[in-house]
Amino acid sequence: MTDTGVTASSSRSLGRETRHLLWTVTPGALWILLFLVLPSVYLMSVAFMSSGPYGLPQMPLSLDAFERLAGFGFLGWSPGNLYTLLRSLWQTLVSTALVVVIAYPVAYYITTCRAKWRPLLLLAVVVPSWTNQVIRSFGWMNLLAPGTPLSDLAASLGLISPHMGLYPSNFAVTLGLVYNFLPFMVLPLYSAFERLDVAQVEAAQDLYANPLRTFRHAIFPQTLPGLLAGIVLVAIPAFGMYVVSELLGGGKGMMLGNLVASQFAGAANWPLGAAGAILMLLATFLGLFVMRRLGKRLGGGEQVVI
Amino acid sequence: MSETMTADIADRPGSDPAAENSARSETRRQASSIEMQGLHKRFGHDTVALDGVDLTIRAGEFFTLLGPSGCGKTTLLRILAGLEAPDAGALAVGGRDITEVPPHRRSVNTVFQSYALFPHLSVRDNLAFGLKMRGLPAAERNARVDEIAGFIQLGDLVERRVDQLSGGQRQRIALARALVCEPDVLLLDEPLSALDAGLRGQLQVELLRVQQRLGMTFVFVTHDQDEAMVMSDRIAVLNGGSIQQVGAPREVYERPVNGFVARFMGHDNLFAIRARDGRRLTTALGTLDAEDPGDGALLLIRPETLDLLPGAVEGPNHLPATVAERLYRGSHAEFRLAVGDTTLQAMVSNRGRHLPEVGETVTVTVAPEDLVTLSE
CATH class of the missing domain: 2.40.50.140 (Nucleic acid-binding proteins)
Known part of the structure; x- marks a missing residue:
């Protein structure tokens, strides 16, 4: 939008337009430079340095951090970090899938309700996220701890061994992730459902598509942009999650975010932490790239914009 | 249910490609009549959309449902398509009761007012959609799409994307998408209302020629009495969910049965x-x-x-x-x-x-x- 505005008028008074552009763009550009570009460059360079006393980065340049991230340490190779990475990917995958499975019908249901109830129902979806993540995680701790009705129920069903709680566990982390990110899926899906062209659905039925095929060919493609937007909004923060896995996961529930954080704090190895952060960034970009390709293939091109 | 449907498809001349081509290019198969008995439909508690409609549409007829907005004409069309279920009454096409048959099992196709083309599919895939859902093999689908494209004179539009089409082109694609399925009955829900006057006149003539060549039963919905008179073999004028008069255009125009029909046909005196x-x-x-x-x-x-x-x-x-x-x-x-x-x-x-x-x-x-x- 800005682009066309600028190009259209640039032929008339280039100098003035350029000055205006500079005035308006410079503050934002400076902000991004100071608080995004420079720290990122610094972080990346830290990853290629050696770890000095107290874990602070120092010369000479080395790839030690990446070797240690890959699991090679003083005692030979250990799979710990690899497990953490795989656990992060798995938790992201499972929680995102669960969020989709829950949010899709919820979003659809809200659109079928009377217009006056819809804002209220959406509010009900959003309200929990007004409370701090930490506090909500503590809430789950109390619900899932050993001896609570939920844990007892799970134990009596044989899902967990008696006197063990549902917390701390990988299950608790998945639950926490799903709970935290549900609104981020419901909202874009709701807006996709709200804009749904019902005539297309009826056209599919009219053209001999059974209910399943009507969904596949007329409903799903229309909600795909919302779905992909929701997946991006859920999967990226879930992959980098720190709070939920820290509080609900215990020692065995560690995710990549916790690994990175621990290297900057307790374990004190800044280069290793930075290398972890780069890995996270790369994984995220790869994910976005895949989503984009997927959106183009399923959704017929321009309608999916990430 | 599925058995009768399979039998229905198998009986169609469409299952033999050679016979099908000759049938379609010349006389086509037997067109279907439509019978409606005591159709009632209400929305909510107090909106009566149809208040007991009895109507017989003859096979091969260009039949128009005419009336102001809210008269029930679109509801009636949607009941024919199966997109709406009547609260009471019965509906038969070609002598077969289809009141309870879901839309995807009716040999009835609709040209929607908004065209309702699938934007994520190419024009070709749009045209082939119904055939694909019916399980026709790809080669036959392509042949029939090419044939209908020639018939409606779509030219090279077939290889385009839907968002590259103008309103008039979309209208023709929507028509072709329904016609290619060779339904017993074609329903048209104000298909020309979104077009400007010139294009509309042109497409009216085109639509009429298509119907005459195919001899298919067309049920056309409009609120424009001029359009109804130009196009139709017979017109049903609706008001408040009930039929006021059914007749040939001259009959309805020259001998309206009541003040409503007379005023709606444009009479002031x-x-x-x-x-x-x-x-x-x-x-x-x-x-x-x-x-x-x-x-x-x-x-x-x-x-x-x-x-x-x-x-x-x-x-x-x-x-x-x-x-x-x-x-x-x-x-x-x-x-x-x-x-x-x-x-x-x-x-x-x-x-x-x-x-x-x-x-x-x-x-x-x-x-x-x-x-x-x-x-x-």
């Missing part, structure tokens, strides 16, 4: 009959002799049946009048005439004769056989 003495009818205009007046409470005088004589002339069915307004239209002129304390519209074709000026005194004459009465 309606006068309450104050007194009646055999064939002599007295209205605010004066007293006129009718040949076969009927027993309605309203007198209809069509503007094109009136003649204007210059000056004051005495005679039977001669009314003294003054020209209040004249609209010159080239081929004809429209007059608003003051007769007594009421006004009368007249339309006079322009044969190069004298056209009275505003303020001129004239005499209006009407033939007794052109006077019709109808109920309110």
Whole structure:
């Protein structure tokens, strides 16, 4: 939008337009430079340095951090970090899938309700996220701890061994992730459902598509942009999650975010932490790239914009 | 249910490609009639969309449902398509009761008002959609899509994307997408209403030719009485969820059964009959002799049946009048005439004769056989 505005008028008074552009763009550009570009460059360079006393980065340049991230340490190779990475990917995958499975019908249901109830129902979806993540995680701790009705129920069903709680566990982390990110899926899906062209659905039925095929060919493609937007909004923060896995996961529930954080704090190895952060960034970009390709293939091109 | 459906498809000449081609290019298979009995539909508690509709549409007919918005014509069409279920009543196509049959199992296709093309599919995939859902192999789908594209003269549009098409092109694709399935009945929901006047006229003619060549039963919904008269073999005029009149365009236009139909067909010259003495009818205009007046409470005088004589002339069915307004239209002129304390519209074709000026005194004459009465 800005682009066309600028190009259209640039032929008339280039100098003035350029000055205006500079005035308006410079503050934002400076902000991004100071608080995004420079720290990122610094972080990346830290990853290629050696770890000095107290874990602070120092010369000479080395790839030690990446070797240690890959699991090679003083005692030979250990799979710990690899497990953490795989656990992060798995938790992201499972929680995102669960969020989709829950949010899709919820979003659809809200659109079928009377217009006056819809804002209220959406509010009900959003309200929990007004409370701090930490506090909500503590809430789950109390619900899932050993001896609570939920844990007892799970134990009596044989899902967990008696006197063990549902917390701390990988299950608790998945639950926490799903709970935290549900609104981020419901909202874009709701807006996709709200804009749904019902005539297309009826056209599919009219053209001999059974209910399943009507969904596949007329409903799903229309909600795909919302779905992909929701997946991006859920999967990226879930992959980098720190709070939920820290509080609900215990020692065995560690995710990549916790690994990175621990290297900057307790374990004190800044280069290793930075290398972890780069890995996270790369994984995220790869994910976005895949989503984009997927959106183009399923959704017929321009309608999916990430 | 699925068994009858399979049998239905297998019975179609479409299952034999050779027979199919000859059938489609010339006479096509037997068209289907539609029978509706006592169809009722209400939305919510107090909105009555259909209030007992009985209607028979003949096989191969171009049938139009005409009425103002909210008259129930679209609801009736949607019930035919299966997109809406009637609260009561029965519906049969080709003698087979389909009241309970879901839309995807009806051999009925719809051209939607908004066209409802699938934007994520190419034009070709849009056209092939119905055939694909019916399980036709890709080669046959392609052949039939190419055939319909030639028939509707889509040219190279087939390889485009939907968002590259203009409104008129989308309309034709929507028509082709429904026609390619060779349904028993084709439903058209105000398919031309989104187009500008020129294109609309052109597509009206095209649609009519397609229907005549295929001999398929078309059910067409519109609120435009001119369009209805141009296109239809028969018209049903609806109001308030019930059918007011069914008939050929001339019948509905020239012999409307009540005031609603008359007004909807564009008639303004309606006068309450104050007194009646055999064939002599007295209205605010004066007293006129009718040949076969009927027993309605309203007198209809069509503007094109009136003649204007210059000056004051005495005679039977001669009314003294003054020209209040004249609209010159080239081929004809429209007059608003003051007769007594009421006004009368007249339309006079322009044969190069004298056209009275505003303020001129004239005499209006009407033939007794052109006077019709109808109920309110």
